[in-house]
Amino acid sequence: MIRILTFFDCYNYGAYLQAYALHKFLIANGLENEFLNYRSKKSIKNEFNEELKLGAQNFILRLRILGKVLNFKRHQRKLKRTKPICVSTDLKNIKSDKVIIGSDQIWCYTQEWGGLDTTYFSDNINAETIIAYAASLGPDNFDKQHPRSILRLMKNFKHVGARDHNTLNFAKLARPDAKKGPHLVLDPTLIYNFNKEIKEPSIKNYIIFYSDKLEPSQDVIASIKKIAKEKNLTIISLGKPYDWCDKNIITLSPFQWMGYMKNANMVVTCMFHGLLFSVKFQRDFMMFLNSHRKNKCLDFLKRINLENRVIEKSEDVADLFNTNIDYKPINSILKTEIEYSQKFLLNSLADK
Template structure:
């Protein structure tokens, strides 16, 4: 097997970004591949990332009592980053300073999202300047970028990729329309390699709390979920961010804390992509809501696995909330994910050769 470098967003203070990077690296290792995460460094990106981690609810201000909690959360992420399989560091702005690789895998995450507030616009994620024999993508996405937006001169750079796979229908459509290619549709690494996420999961029964993951939820969803949970005596516990409408806050949870927390929850309420992913990995009932920035990702994921009815709208009735959060996931979802794991594994096996 070749020496493989993985180019992704592995240092974000974000549970999903951390776990997708770790799962892809460890998943490739389980396939017998020597893989490392390419340790790109940028003081500009670091400053933006850390500012966002301390003030995640902008334009709403972070309460003063929450700053120590967000700082503790950042420190836990730093400890987790140190355990990742990392390459020698190199400047993000100067990929020529990186080592040589037989193959580089670009993705997962929003590596092609030119609207990303601090990573958007770096040509290295489009394959520019990489020192390698071949470039492939795995579960890459354009995120909130529309098919007609700011791609002039960028999409063509992807033609140097020998294999292209994406994780959502929106990105698949962009590749098809812009390049005339048919990319493979694959699973996010956390869904593709669930054993990496569930390795430390306990074997006991689910606890009687509802996990809340995300922020800036619409008022109608807060009211609907709170009524449902109160009627059944379930506390709402918010992880990673403050949600005043939840009963409890666990702001300073680290990445490993997050994985265990979701695995032990009764159900999950989220407006984040990886909130849905971790619910699916752990086969937890979940309800999600679309937001402007994440609508493409969540809508396409739920459509891909046949979970569209888990997307709540303002018209969702109390009986529908009960059907979604009060019952196990339909078996058809598990069967669909199993099928997609097979096709994703086939893509990786072929792309890595």
């Protein structure tokens, strides 16, 4: 049995969809699989409390946030998974032929909900073969001093696929004597076609704002609002509330989220999967970034030659809005990378 260890049970659209995409891609290739339903109690509690904080002063908003949580849980139940496990050492009792660890920033050990959890580096994983697919350090830099336990555990991986160059360099440092890899691969959301799952919205003519609390500067916000008014576009925030947006849609499923992204006139985001789905659906987009985001977002933008879609000052908003993205060369780059990533994953799983 192939099992997957990743973030699939949190309240983040990108996290759920990357897990879903990997699960479905394997099934489409004749590889039955299930998720190792592991998450520490600390991680579960911290994320849930953080989610509810947004509605602390607003009862109606709190109800909507709870609705969002329940919606995620309903979709998470559709994924094949083991019984819930909250203690890492209990994973030793589950014997697997192969375990895929990833995707997402599972190796970001300084800023995730539960703090350092060596499980995601292969600790207590009972499998004949352990593979990393599209794993990421997130904002943690590859050349910092890492805990020895992590560096030791990295040697357990037979194959390593990294999602960005920062993580690729980390894997090279952690596994200097490895005979194979590491390899740079794409996030699972780019190697799977979601056409059957997307839920199309009824609304048209809108700008999507997608963030996880981070906001652009006030002058950038003013520029976005000005353009929206001039072009008669509604500004819609997905998943979280922002007072300056015309509409906040909180309680929507991952597949509804995709539908809104697919049909947007423009996407404004700081999120990695906001970027990936904009590119996947060939939408015009612009990004506002801080140092926390640059390792993963700027890295992917450089890979597809779109670093110019980052907002540096408020004047950039109008320029970016009026400059359509030519996706022809980007599609050519992605076609090659998709084929490479799919081949890496399937060959890694076939390697005995």
